[in-house]
Amino acid sequence: xxxxxxxxxxxxxxxLLVGTAAARVPQDPPSEETIQFFKVNCFSCHTIGGGALTxxxxxxxxxxxxxxxxxxxxxxxxxxxDSGDPYASAxxxxxxxxxxxxxxxxxxxxxxxxxxxxxxxxGLEKSxxxxxxxxxxxxxxxxxxxxxxxxxGSKAFTAGAPACISCHAIAGIGGLGGGKLGPDLTAAYSRLxxxxxxVAWLAAPPSPxxxxxxxxxELNEDEILAVVALLKDAAGRGEREADSTSLTFILLGIxxxxxxxxxxxxxxxxxxxxVRRPLVARG
Amino acid sequence: MDVRSQISMVFHLDKCIGCHTCSIACKNVWxxxxxxxxxxxxxxxxxxxxxxxxxxxxxxxxxxxxxxKGGELELKSTSKRSLVPNIFHNPSQPSMDDYYEPWTYKYExxxxxxxxxxxxxxxxxxxxxxxxxxxxxxxxxxxxxGGSEIYxxxxxxxxxxxxxxxxxxxxIERLAFFYLPRICNHCMNPACVAACPSGALYKRGEDxxxxxxxDRCRAWRSCIPACPYKKTYYNWSTGKxxxxxLCFPRLESGQAPACFHSCVGxxxxxxxxxxxxxxxxxxxxxxxxxxxxxxxxxxxxPHDPDVIAAAKANGVPDSIIASAQKSPTYKYVKEWKIAxxxxxxxxxxxxxxxxxxxxxxxxxxxxxxxxxxxxxxxADIEAARAPMEYLGKLFSGGxxxxxxxxxxxxxxxxxxxxxxxxxxISEEKxxxxxxxxxxxxxxxxxxxxxxxxxxxxxxxxxxxFQREMAIEMLEDPHEHRSSMGFGARVAPKRS
Numbered sequence: 172x173x174x175x176x177x178x179x180x181x182x183x184x185x186x187l188l189v190g191t192a193a194a195r196v197p198q199d200p201p202s203e204e205t206i207q208f209f210k211v212n213c214f215s216c217h218t219i220g221g222g223a224l225t226x227x228x229x230x231x232x233x234x235x236x237x238x239x240x241x242x243x244x245x246x247x248x249x250x251x252x253d254s255g256d257p258y259a260s261a262x263x264x265x266x267x268x269x270x271x272x273x274x275x276x277x278x279x280x281x282x283x284x285x286x287x288x289x290x291x292x293x294g295l296e297k298s299x300x301x302x303x304x305x306x307x308x309x310x311x312x313x314x315x316x317x318x319x320x321x322x323x324g325s326k327a328f329t330a331g332a333p334a335c336i337s338c339h340a341i342a343g344i345g346g347l348g349g350g351k352l353g354p355d356l357t358a359a360y361s362r363l364x365x366x367x368x369x370v371a372w373l374a375a376p377p378s379p380x381x382x383x384x385x386x387x388x389e390l391n392e393d394e395i396l397a398v399v400a401l402l403k404d405a406a407g408r409g410e411r412e413a414d415s416t417s418l419t420f421i422l423l424g425i426x427x428x429x430x431x432x433x434x435x436x437x438x439x440x441x442x443x444x445x446v447r448r449p450l451v452a453r454g
Numbered sequence: 455m456d457v458r459s460q461i462s463m464v465f466h467l468d469k470c471i472g473c474h475t476c477s478i479a480c481k482n483v484w485x486x487x488x489x490x491x492x493x494x495x496x497x498x499x500x501x502x503x504x505x506x507x508x509x510x511x512x513x514x515x516x517x518x519x520x521x522x523k524g525g526e527l528e529l530k531s532t533s534k535r536s537l538v539p540n541i542f543h544n545p546s547q548p549s550m551d552d553y554y555e556p557w558t559y560k561y562e563x564x565x566x567x568x569x570x571x572x573x574x575x576x577x578x579x580x581x582x583x584x585x586x587x588x589x590x591x592x593x594x595x596x597x598x599x600g601g602s603e604i605y606x607x608x609x610x611x612x613x614x615x616x617x618x619x620x621x622x623x624x625x626i627e628r629l630a631f632f633y634l635p636r637i638c639n640h641c642m643n644p645a646c647v648a649a650c651p652s653g654a655l656y657k658r659g660e661d662x663x664x665x666x667x668x669d670r671c672r673a674w675r676s677c678i679p680a681c682p683y684k685k686t687y688y689n690w691s692t693g694k695x696x697x698x699x700l701c702f703p704r705l706e707s708g709q710a711p712a713c714f715h716s717c718v719g720x721x722x723x724x725x726x727x728x729x730x731x732x733x734x735x736x737x738x739x740x741x742x743x744x745x746x747x748x749x750x751x752x753x754x755x756p757h758d759p760d761v762i763a764a765a766k767a768n769g770v771p772d773s774i775i776a777s778a779q780k781s782p783t784y785k786y787v788k789e790w791k792i793a794x795x796x797x798x799x800x801x802x803x804x805x806x807x808x809x810x811x812x813x814x815x816x817x818x819x820x821x822x823x824x825x826x827x828x829x830x831x832x833a834d835i836e837a838a839r840a841p842m843e844y845l846g847k848l849f850s851g852g853x854x855x856x857x858x859x860x861x862x863x864x865x866x867x868x869x870x871x872x873x874x875x876x877x878x879i880s881e882e883k884x885x886x887x888x889x890x891x892x893x894x895x896x897x898x899x900x901x902x903x904x905x906x907x908x909x910x911x912x913x914x915x916x917x918x919f920q921r922e923m924a925i926e927m928l929e930d931p932h933e934h935r936s937s938m939g940f941g942a943r944v945a946p947k948r949s
Binding site: 441453 | 504539552590
């Protein structure tokens, strides 16, 4: 996975020393589970030959890093980084401090298989993991509108994915914002540094919460573009005023509460109306 | 024809002296327990007055009884639609204050108070909270027109009267009032039974006494707004409702209920009547003015062979039919037609009937001499102190014809008896009065005897209750005895 640039010369020798093992082309075709694991866990940040997204392009990983290092890194990226590994530190600084998450269910065997898969795919003319090929056409206002409809759920995703608003809030949507379970998406466009990474994310959301929800309910190309358009539009609006939203929410709550009390009072206005006391008071 | 036997009562209001002995007898027997202090299963009200609980006759507020809507009978207090929003609390119930907050006095302070300049006093304390209270009202707070500007003038029955009639009722030296003792009416068509969601209220098959099963009551309190006479009460201590049981344990042993037994004025009559239960639905939807006659027509002649045959076919024992033939209430209600139901327009067909009071024109004074002539004493009932419209609202559902008939006959009996005993009224005049009142000499004498001279046995014709038969219908006594022994209704827990 690491991309070799500045440190290429310093590690060239060790790489060559272990080269005999690292360079061997895997004989067995990769298993379906490994491909699926890659698709689900790696593909939203990495391509093989499709260029860097959130993480580096993995094409030619076996030429840059040896098997032993790669397996160690895949199993626990943070530990490698914390150990002061210079290559890992360089990667971290290059990718804005984003550290690769520790994958659930990863072990040495699986990491090795992934390494083999990457090596195999790197050798191909066109890897199946080149990245989501979504059109580069400019996004227009219609896309934003469609994205808004998808976000709010007024228009359903074709594959049945849940609407974004159920978990996320974003600037410019709804008087009460959106869901509070997921992060506010206003800055998502800038956070992921643009369209390409965002498209990859949306094609296969990798977060632990989203992943099971979207597996089998993937967004299609038009929908991805529409949502990206919306996110871009929202990024243009700047930071949401979160405080004002929660104030609205509180005020609305008080208002609804008062309205309900009025309704209750009307519905049950006849109870506990004294008879004798008013009679005496009138007399 | 579905002939059944029903206990019914007559209260002769002209004889009521308003002594409250009946109330005290009832209270001492039944409602001296915690949670029942405020209940008066028997109470005596002064009319005009707002009664107990305050303005109980105001059904716009309390929603008691039935109303006939498009030929169908509907409870005023509840419906399928209003049940859900009111599921936790029945609106339209009287508050404790509308009854009155029961109180006692701290008598021990008369003895324990530290020595001082003032006499020690027993301060009133609430029997509910135990805290000292300002006594503001009681169950007969407006007795004898006490506080009449507030209570009497707010009598719901005065609503239909014009200003002149109101003034007439409340004018000094013409004040009209009479007493109205009330107990549960043990209605033929009880609204409380219909409203109870738990099925705790029921009308006993063999005698029509309306009872409230304490085991089944779930404190929904639906009966309390539903009963237009406000004669079911909620016991705040047990969390169950209670009501007059017509002293059925006394009845079952051949005694009259405590309030009947103790009545000083001997105003109370009890006896069973046979009635046709098939006709209740049809008759309860009549117009207000037709209801008195409708209820009367439901009560059957116990001497009619067809009725007797139908009663027997329906399982009414011979002894109960024989009792119905001697019933004083049958005579008052059906034969003589001088007893009328209270507020028949609530359509519950109360089985307590009232002989409406004759309130003669008061004698006037000339100088210091009281003018006391026969003309005013036996004047036409129209000139009586209480306007017909007022009595009509109470006793005849607004049908003044039925009320006039009852009053005129009573007056004719008086004229006839004056002729017989004093002789200052000519026979001609007395017979004419009887004739006008649809009455014969024999009937007049019979009314006189039962009203004025009646003994215990004349007034209280308690039917044999045949409890052994009623019990055998529910369970086999021999099996019950062998499985449970005597004396326990619920089998003892065995470990």
